[in-house]
Every structure is written in structure tokens, then in C-alpha cells.
Amino acid sequence: GAGVSQSPRYKVAKRGQDVALRCDPISGHVSLFWYQQALGQGPEFLTYFQNEAQLDKSGLPSDRFFAERPEGSVSTLKIQRTQQEDSAVYLCASSLGTSGRDADTQYFGPGTRLTVL
Amino acid sequence: AQKVTQAQTEISVVEKEDVTLDCVYETRDTTYYLFWYKQPPSGELVFLIRRNSFDEQNEISGRYSWNFQKSTSSFNFTITASQVVDSAVYFCALFYYGNNRLAFGKGNQVVVIP
Numbered sequence: 237g238a239g240v241s242q243s244p245r246y247k248v249a250k251r252g253q254d255v256a257l258r259c260d261p262i263s264g265h266v267s268l269f270w271y272q273q274a275l276g277q278g279p280e281f282l283t284y285f286q287n288e289a290q291l292d293k294s295g296l297p298s299d300r301f302f303a304e305r306p307e308g309s310v311s312t313l314k315i316q317r318t319q320q321e322d323s324a325v326y327l328c329a330s331s332l333g334t335s336g337r338d339a340d341t342q343y344f345g346p347g348t349r350l351t352v353l
Numbered sequence: 354a355q356k357v358t359q360a361q362t363e364i365s366v367v368e369k370e371d372v373t374l375d376c377v378y379e380t381r382d383t384t385y386y387l388f389w390y391k392q393p394p395s396g397e398l399v400f401l402i403r404r405n406s407f408d409e410q411n412e413i414s415g416r417y418s419w420n421f422q423k424s425t426s427s428f429n430f431t432i433t434a435s436q437v438v439d440s441a442v443y444f445c446a447l448f449y450y451g452n453n454r455l456a457f458g459k460g461n462q463v464v465v466i467p
Contacts, residue, residue: 269454278357278444278457279398292453325396329455340386340448342455344398 238262240345242328248351249318257313257348261330268311269342270303271327279327285311286333318352325349355380357447359458366435367466373431374461376445380426382406385449387421387428392460393441401443404428435465 241260249255261268267286271279272295281295287308296303300319305311315322329342356379366372378387389401402414404421411420416436420429432439442462446455
């Protein structure tokens with residue numbers, strides 16, 4: 237089946253603009269995660285959904301960051317009034333999230349590279 | 354707090370050599386999961402292997418093998434007979450319930466020279 241997809245793959249924004257990044261998880265995956273990856277670093281957790289419920293948003297760096305998953309499938313990460321320090325790759329991952337040996341293995345999308353000028 | 358340390362940053366090997374990546378982790382949980390992911394230049398993180406904390410048996414999958422030592426909190430990964438397509442950044446990651454997130458190391462850049 238299809239893997240995790242993300243769009244757009246690349247986004248250039250002027251400082252102060254709002255952006256919206258989309259994630260389409262693997263069909264049937266209950267859990268969805270967003271990570272931020274700065275250049276040369278490992279991904280850092282942003283937020284976690286189980287179905288439509290956002291269970292953990294402790295990694296969001298500021299209140300300019302907002303994520304939603306209204307119907308429990310597609311998710312959108314929105315960044316308001318973008319700043320240069322928001323430039324990074326934003327990765328989305330999904331997992332089955334149910335019981336079972338490999339239920340918690342996270343599968344990642346290709347990411348969205350955001351550049352804020 | 355959970356922490357994953359990958360000491361080496363860049364490793365260069367000649368094709369067909371073996372390459373071993375070191376990973377040391379910290380966690381107070383007794384049940385956790387360890388992963389290795391590969392990130393080629395295209396940017397997508399590709400799942401390679403998973404090891405559960407309660408299963409210390411080391412395994413081999415194709416050209417990949419791993420050595421999980423709970424006593425030293427290490428989870429090392431070896432690519433046997435490296436190929437140019439193995440050139441990528443490799444991340445070690447830790448997951449446990451209650452946190453519901455992967456904690457990643459900084460990654461190892463592997464360059465395989467033909």
C-alpha cells in the first residue's frame with residue numbers, strides 16, 4: 237500500500253507569512269506524529285495524535301504552531317507569522333497504534349522543507 | 354529523560370567493507386523500543402530495524418545486524434559488505450510508552466566510497 241505522503245515537498249515563505257503543511261498517513265494508522273528536523277540534527281518531536289485527538293503537543297516550540305487532524309486521517313501543521321528560525325524539514329510519521337508486536341513502529345513521509353526568508 | 358547518543362558523526366568506508374555504528378541510550382523505563390532509521394539524500398526516514406527491551410537476542414537481516422547490550426545500554430548496528438547505496442545518515446532512536454515519541458540521536462553520516 238501507499239506510504240506516508242506529505243505536501244508540499246518544498247515551501248518558501250517570507251517572514252511573517254502563514255504556512256500549512258499537509259500529511260496523509262498510511263491508511264488505517266491510528267497514531268500520527270509531527271517532527272521538526274534542523275539541518276544536521278536528528279528529528280525533534282512536535283506533537284502526537286491518536287485518531288482525531290491531539291494527546292501531546294508539548295514539543296510545539298511556540299503558540300504560532302498549531303496542528304489538527306479533524307477526521308482522524310489527514311493532518312495539517314500550521315505555522316503562523318513564520319520566523320527564520322522556523323526553517324527546517326517537517327516530518328510526519330504514522331503508526332498502527334494498536335496492540336501487537338510492531339504496532340508502534342513509526343513510518344515516515346518524505347518531509348516538507350520549509351525555508352523562511 | 355530519554356537520551357540517545359551517537360558519538361561518531363561521519364564515517365567513510367570503501368565499498369565491501371563492514372561499517373558499525375554505535376548507539377548508547379539512557380532511559381529509566383524497563384520497557385522500551387530501539388530503532389535504526391536510514392535517511393538517504395532524498396530526505397525520507399526509512400525504518401530499518403526494531404528491538405524490544407525485553408528481547409536481547411541479536412539478529413541478522415540480510416546485510417544488517419545489530420548488537421543489543423542492555424547491561425551497557427548500547428544498540429550497535431552493522432552493515433556488512435557495504436555498497437554505495439548505503440551512503441546515508443543513520444539514526445538510532447528510542448521509544449517508550451508514556452512518552453509516545455521517538456527520541457533520536459544526532460545521526461551518523463556514512464559515506465561508501467566505490
